[in-house]
Amino acid sequence: MSYIKPKFRHPSLPKNALGVTIADYDGAISTLCAGCGHDSISAAIRSACFLSSIPPHRIAKLSGIGCSSKMPTYFLGKSHGFNSVHGRMPSVATGASLANRELTYIGISGDGDTASIGMGQFIHLIRRNVNMTYIVANNGCYGLTKGQDSATADLGSISKNGGTNPFDGIDLASLALLQGASFVARSFSGDKEQLEPLIRAAMAHNGFAFIDVVSPCVTFNNQAGSTKSYAHTREHLDAMPLDYVPLRDEIRTQYEPGTIQSVTLHDGSVIHLHKAGADYRTDDRNAAIAAARAAHDEGRILTGLLFLDPNSQDLNQNLKLASKPLNALGKDELCPGSKVLSSINEGLR
Amino acid sequence: MKQISGINDFVVKFANVNGSGSASANHLFAKAIFRMGIPVSPRNIFPSNIQGLPTWYEVRVSSKGYLGRRGGVDLMVSVNPQSMEKDIADIEPGGYFVYDSTKPLESHLRHDDITYFGIPMTEICMREFKNPRLQQLLKNVVYVGALAALLKIDFTILKDLLNDQFKGKEKLISSNAHALDLGYQFALETFNCPLAIRLQKGGNDAPHILESKHILMNGNTAAALGAIYGGATVAAWYPITPSTSVVDAFAQYAERLRIDAGTGKKNFAIVQAEDELAAIGMVVGASWNGARAFTATSGPGLSLMSEFLGLAYFAEVPVVLIDVQRSGPSTGMPTRSQQSDILAAAYASHGDTKQVLLFPATPRECFDMTVQAFDLAERLQTPVIIMSDLDLGMNDWMSPPLEWDDDYQMDRGKVLDAEALDKTEKWGRYLDVDGDGICYRTLPGAHPDKGAFFTRGSSKNEMAVYSESGDDYVQNVDRLLRKFETAKSHVPTPKTHPPIAVKAPKTTLKLGALFFGTSASPAYEAVEMLAEEGYPIDTIRIRAFPFHESLDQFIHDHDLVFVIEQNRDGQMRRLVINECEIPPGKLIPVLNYSGTPITARKIARKIRETLSTKSADVVPLHPETA
Ligand SMILES: Cc1ncc(C[n+]2csc(CCOP(=O)(O)OP(=O)(O)O)c2C)c(N)n1
Ligand code: SF4
Numbered sequence: 001m002s003y004i005k006p007k008f009r010h011p012s013l014p015k016n017a018l019g020v021t022i023a024d025y026d027g028a029i030s031t032l033c034a035g036c037g038h039d040s041i042s043a044a045i046r047s048a049c050f051l052s053s054i055p056p057h058r059i060a061k062l063s064g065i066g067c068s069s070k071m072p073t074y075f076l077g078k079s080h081g082f083n084s085v086h087g088r089m090p091s092v093a094t095g096a097s098l099a100n101r102e103l104t105y106i107g108i109s110g111d112g113d114t115a116s117i118g119m120g121q122f123i124h125l126i127r128r129n130v131n132m133t134y135i136v137a138n139n140g141c142y143g144l145t146k147g148q149d150s151a152t153a154d155l156g157s158i159s160k161n162g163g164t165n166p167f168d169g170i171d172l173a174s175l176a177l178l179q180g181a182s183f184v185a186r187s188f189s190g191d192k193e194q195l196e197p198l199i200r201a202a203m204a205h206n207g208f209a210f211i212d213v214v215s216p217c218v219t220f221n222n223q224a225g226s227t228k229s230y231a232h233t234r235e236h237l238d239a240m241p242l243d244y245v246p247l248r249d250e251i252r253t254q255y256e257p258g259t260i261q262s263v264t265l266h267d268g269s270v271i272h273l274h275k276a277g278a279d280y281r282t283d284d285r286n287a288a289i290a291a292a293r294a295a296h297d298e299g300r301i302l303t304g305l306l307f308l309d310p311n312s313q314d315l316n317q318n319l320k321l322a323s324k325p326l327n328a329l330g331k332d333e334l335c336p337g338s339k340v341l342s343s344i345n346e347g348l349r
Numbered sequence: 350m351k352q353i354s355g356i357n358d359f360v361v362k363f364a365n366v367n368g369s370g371s372a373s374a375n376h377l378f379a380k381a382i383f384r385m386g387i388p389v390s391p392r393n394i395f396p397s398n399i400q401g402l403p404t405w406y407e408v409r410v411s412s413k414g415y416l417g418r419r420g421g422v423d424l425m426v427s428v429n430p431q432s433m434e435k436d437i438a439d440i441e442p443g444g445y446f447v448y449d450s451t452k453p454l455e456s457h458l459r460h461d462d463i464t465y466f467g468i469p470m471t472e473i474c475m476r477e478f479k480n481p482r483l484q485q486l487l488k489n490v491v492y493v494g495a496l497a498a499l500l501k502i503d504f505t506i507l508k509d510l511l512n513d514q515f516k517g518k519e520k521l522i523s524s525n526a527h528a529l530d531l532g533y534q535f536a537l538e539t540f541n542c543p544l545a546i547r548l549q550k551g552g553n554d555a556p557h558i559l560e561s562k563h564i565l566m567n568g569n570t571a572a573a574l575g576a577i578y579g580g581a582t583v584a585a586w587y588p589i590t591p592s593t594s595v596v597d598a599f600a601q602y603a604e605r606l607r608i609d610a611g612t613g614k615k616n617f618a619i620v621q622a623e624d625e626l627a628a629i630g631m632v633v634g635a636s637w638n639g640a641r642a643f644t645a646t647s648g649p650g651l652s653l654m655s656e657f658l659g660l661a662y663f664a665e666v667p668v669v670l671i672d673v674q675r676s677g678p679s680t681g682m683p684t685r686s687q688q689s690d691i692l693a694a695a696y697a698s699h700g701d702t703k704q705v706l707l708f709p710a711t712p713r714e715c716f717d718m719t720v721q722a723f724d725l726a727e728r729l730q731t732p733v734i735i736m737s738d739l740d741l742g743m744n745d746w747m748s749p750p751l752e753w754d755d756d757y758q759m760d761r762g763k764v765l766d767a768e769a770l771d772k773t774e775k776w777g778r779y780l781d782v783d784g785d786g787i788c789y790r791t792l793p794g795a796h797p798d799k800g801a802f803f804t805r806g807s808s809k810n811e812m813a814v815y816s817e818s819g820d821d822y823v824q825n826v827d828r829l830l831r832k833f834e835t836a837k838s839h840v841p842t843p844k845t846h847p848p849i850a851v852k853a854p855k856t857t858l859k860l861g862a863l864f865f866g867t868s869a870s871p872a873y874e875a876v877e878m879l880a881e882e883g884y885p886i887d888t889i890r891i892r893a894f895p896f897h898e899s900l901d902q903f904i905h906d907h908d909l910v911f912v913i914e915q916n917r918d919g920q921m922r923r924l925v926i927n928e929c930e931i932p933p934g935k936l937i938p939v940l941n942y943s944g945t946p947i948t949a950r951k952i953a954r955k956i957r958e959t960l961s962t963k964s965a966d967v968v969p970l971h972p973e974t975a
């Protein structure tokens with residue numbers, strides 16, 4: 001059972017631009033297994049929202065079903081949340097975003113929730129470019145139903161009961177790239193340095209921002225031979241570090257000269273990518289697909305911002321919706337009145 | 350041979366080939382009769398096909414204003430050799446057959462009790478028109494012209510209609526008018542016009558229909574207008590006949606009536622979803638976020654939506670769903686009409702669920718009930734399903750004009766905005782403060798510190814905190830039942846009619862008839878037929894589920910109640926038995942599930958049969974003895 005944390009606030013906690021502390025972004029205490037990767041993702045979301053000074057109540061959290069989909073309870077207690085049905089959060093998020101374009105939407109899903117039952121809705125969510133951040137906590141198994149292989153389990157990965165997975169796993173990031181997602185990233189729940197700025201950039205992005213996060217399941221998929229265990233992920237990680245700087249602030253971290261690439265998002269914030277010795281570009285979709293493929297073939301887990309289209313137009317823009325949120329329209333804007341109806345009647349005689 | 354006769358009282362049926370352009374010609378025929386001020390009800394009986402299969406169009410003309418199907422055909426127009434043999438067999442003795450005589454009729458198709466009218470439609474069109482497409486299309490207009498002479502349709506009205514239909518396309522107007530003339534002249538010169546069945550302005554027994562300035566429209570268009578007037582801003586759907594035209598019509602009206610004057614941007618969003626699961630998911634998301642949202646579907650879509658209907662029921666999210674019913678799964682028969690989703694809708698989903706249903710019987714009710722559905726869904730914070738069907742949704746019906754009260758205010762239900770939240774001391778999403786089972790909801794983004802909560806299915810307590818406690822669960826579902834009770838006082842009440850006075854009653858039994866939706870029109874007609882035969886029957890038309898108390902009372906007050914509906918299993922009868930404290934034996938099913946709408950004659954026959962076996966020996970059933 002989850003419960004609300006005590007409301008004690010340390011007076012010296014740092015405050016963000018809204019003048020509130022990170023405690024204002026707390027959720028209920030987690031009931032996930034101790035050490036579950038998902039809790040680290042919750043923590044990264046919490047601090048990303050704090051650092052980006054997004055008013056908690058202007059965020060809506062949506063999820064499907066699974067251990068991962070329980071996460072929204074454990075961060076941002078002042079935000080509305082919706083734990084919907086298995087694999088169908090994309091449609092709920094689409095409807096919510098149409099109803100009120102002014103909120104920030106965070107969708108949380110699992111690899112079962114997205115890559116199996118929810119595959120159809122996921123791919124169509126990308127196609128529609130709904131303005132939201134979509135995080136998959138990817139552990140290669142179904143945690144909540146006790147450890148079955150999921151569709152993202154890698155070929156040859158060994159499950160807890162000793163079986164070897166005979167199928168090639170679905171790579172959600174590659175799929176998102178192929179389908180034309182406007183923001184695609186991969187990360188690791190154990191790499192807060194990278195995950196947190198990625199989430200901030202994703203929330204600033206205008207359109208669908210996808211982050212596939214390797215998030216080990218300590219209870220059912222952390223054994224030797226599993227390709228989604230902590231040990232395996234750390235060993236094979238090929239991370240591209242990055243920095244997120246809101247509204248053209250000065251760059252904070254010092255990198256070797258010549259190794260920085262900067263990408264400006266539509267709201268003016270900047271992502272600084274740092275990758276020693278390589279000149280990865282985030283604006284080349286085909287190169288991103290090739291890089292993800294190459295890493296996969298070599299057994300590396302390539303993480304970082306894989307692709308970004310800073311000029312993306314989201315669903316609301318593509319549908320040419322008025323700027324006033326649909327849920328704020330009143331009778332006068334919506335109801336054509338009796339005179340119009342009489343003329344409609346006239347046309348039916 | 351005695352020919353069928355009658356003024357403003359007959360059934361004409363057209364047998365065509367799908368995709369041959371007959372639909373607009375047949376519509377022209379029906380609309381002309383409507384414009385003459387004569388009650389008419391046209392029906393399309395179409396295959397699941399775009400081109401090539403047989404399709405029919407049945408037009409009933411009824412001086413008394415009966416709009417349901419009567420049964421039988423008095424005049425058949427056939428331009429489809431594929432179905433000709435059966436079409437001729439369907440004609441009543443003394444009836445008429447109009448056909449394309451370019452090819453001579455085979456002798457075995459000649460019956461003694463039918464009058465034949467051969468019109469060389471193909472030949473006429475080949476001679477008069479050069480364009481091969483027109484040669485094909487205008488055959489249909491030629492027979493309308495001939496019918497104008499045979500049945501005495503006002504020719505100027507036909508021409509006016511052509512002008513309306515092809516406004517701005519002068520060439521089309523003149524070629525169509527020419528085809529009409531050709532048919533008309535041919536019939537006048539060749540046959541004894543008019544026939545003993547014919548039309549006559551003012552020759553009706555139903556003056557009320559003309560006085561109220563009826564309109565001719567289909568239920569799907571009416572429902573779409575209801576969604577516009579009801580303030581729907583989000584429509585999400587997946588194409589399925591016969592519900593597709595609901596969203597098509599919504600889109601058309603919205604493009605006209607919902608564009609922001611200043612910017613040209615849209616005050617509505619329509620999403621063609623990837624499937625019905627996504628369609629209703631979008632509705633749930635949009636409604637949860639405070640927009641009025643709806644979807645339209647048919648049987649298979651309803652099945653796919655059922656998981657979300659369960660979530661919306663438990664999570665208490667408004668949903669408006671327009672179910673235009675058809676027959677069963679797959680393709681083919683499903684483009685025919687039935688009322689067979691009743692049980693699937695009433696108890697849609699897993700766990701203990703009961704859904705609010707509305708049963709419109711006319712386009713006017715499709716409009717009114719769609720508006721009302723948005724109010725109900727938000728007032729009750731639950732799905733509301735409008736149970737239309739193909740017959741109502743896709744066919745044109747004469748209907749009283751749509752009316753709108755400019756003082757109407759949307760009922761957004763119990764929603765606390767920031768101001769209200771500031772004034773509220775203790776708020777819990779599922780606290781039943783008012784005792785009616787309906788709690789106060791809040792919308793995302795409303796208030797910086799108050800009112801945020803986590804929406805989820807069933808595992809929660811009154812404060813919306815996660816809980817797997819059995820006590821919390823029971824308390825919650827009991828409250829949902831209380832809310833369902835509350836719904837009874839908000840949904841439309843049944844319509845009852847006392848029996849028609851009968852001079853020499855043939856039975857001492859107290860008889861009742863219960864029906865809903867498109868079974869109503871033919872049921873009222875059957876009741877009048879039976880009254881003339883000496884059987885007085887009370888009627889009750891159900892308009893919503895949960896059922897009103899008056900339904901229980903009605904059943905208690907009668908010895909036998911005929912339940913008239915269009916499905917195999919008597920689904921409404923079962924729902925009534927399930928939900929009301931009544932002896933099931935009193936309810937006699939009167940069913941039709943062939944895919945074509947039920948007819949008045951069939952209803953009357955079934956009731957007559959039951960009464961002839963029962964009336965002698967039936968002991969009135971009372972609750973104690975049943
Ligand atoms: C329609 C439906 N089918 C099956 C389930 C059972 N179920 C619950 S969670 C889950 C899998 C979750 O796996 P994943 O999304 O990877 O999340 P994880 O628990 O691993 O974080 C399943 C199959 C369900 N809730 N709903
Ligand atoms: S079962 Fe696995 S995924 Fe679920 S909470 Fe435990 S560690 Fe996390």
